[in-house]
Amino acid sequence: MSLEKAKQYLGSKGFLNHIIEPDVTTGTVAEAAAALGVEPGRIAKTLSFLQGDKAVLILVEGDAKVDNHKYKETFHTKAKMIPYDEVEHWVGHAPGGVCPFGINAGVEVWLDESLRKFETVYPAAGNDHSAVKLTLPELEQACEAKGWVDVCKTPQV
Template structure:
């Protein structure tokens, strides 16, 4: 049903966007990046959180993490991740397939500016094996999302020391 609600949403709002079904799990950022052959940052993860008494969705690059202080400053309250059952109840999507398309309940959607680090990103498409490819700008436009800066990008990998052989 969840994949079908995404299909219906895309058919109405973006018929040019195809659903990519890998036939293998794309439920985690690392699985999705491996299956799609892209960097983990290009996976657009959708976080379901509650702030004060409101549930919102935040779409961010896959390897970024939510910054609690920035989130509190932007939204005026402490964020709390929803449990799996509540996520599925409000979004209509299972964990691992949560996306901002075809939602069971209208929710405010925010795109973190970290997505703009990539020309194309890959959010899930309502199931644990499906995704779509689109630009961050198109993602925000299709979902009527507002841009926020509340995530911390990953730390750069340490550079190994250079050892010279004489």
């Protein structure tokens, strides 16, 4: 059902032909990178947080981790991930397919600066056997992001 919601949403934005449906799972960053033949950083993982009674999604580079200090400075609240078994209720997609497309009303979407090092990224498309190939401008347009934030730390190379 979530893949269908994402497809309908992406179709309405003109990005239906950007969806990729591999025969293998894309439920983790490593699995998605292997399935798509790209480096893990290009997987735009969608992290889900609760801010009071509001769900917030932040798309980050696949290798990035949330920096709790930066998150609190940006959102003026402690980073609180949505519990695994509640993600689908809050967001509209289950873990492994969480994406900013076809989500529940009222969920805010933000993009993390860690994505800016790539021209093209691959967020999920509603389930653990899907992805969407988008340039950063396309991603901004497709997910109707509220803006860009800097809330992650990336591995040192």
